[in-house]
Amino acid sequence: MQVELIRRGLNCKLEEPVRVIYKGDDVGKFESDQLVNEFVIVELKVAMEYLKADEAQ
Numbered sequence: 848m849q850v851e852l853i854r855r856g857l858n859c860k861l862e863e864p865v866r867v868i869y870k871g872d873d874v875g876k877f878e879s880d881q882l883v884n885e886f887v888i889v890e891l892k893v894a895m896e897y898l899k900a901d902e903a904q
Contacts, residue, residue: 848891849861858883858885859881859882859883861880862880863882864876864877864878865877865879865882865888
């Protein structure tokens with residue numbers, strides 16, 4: 848996915864630390880799977896089959 852995003856002219860960083868602010872409060876950091884154009888966070892999941900229980904993830 849990263850290769851295609853870059854080919855389309857987007858800036859894409861892997862496992863980029865992101866500070867999370869919720870309603871003005873700093874709630875911590877996490878590493879996004881991909882950060883696109885410093886704005887869109889992409890989280891990728893891989894599974895052998897789709898399970899309804901995985902939707903909460």
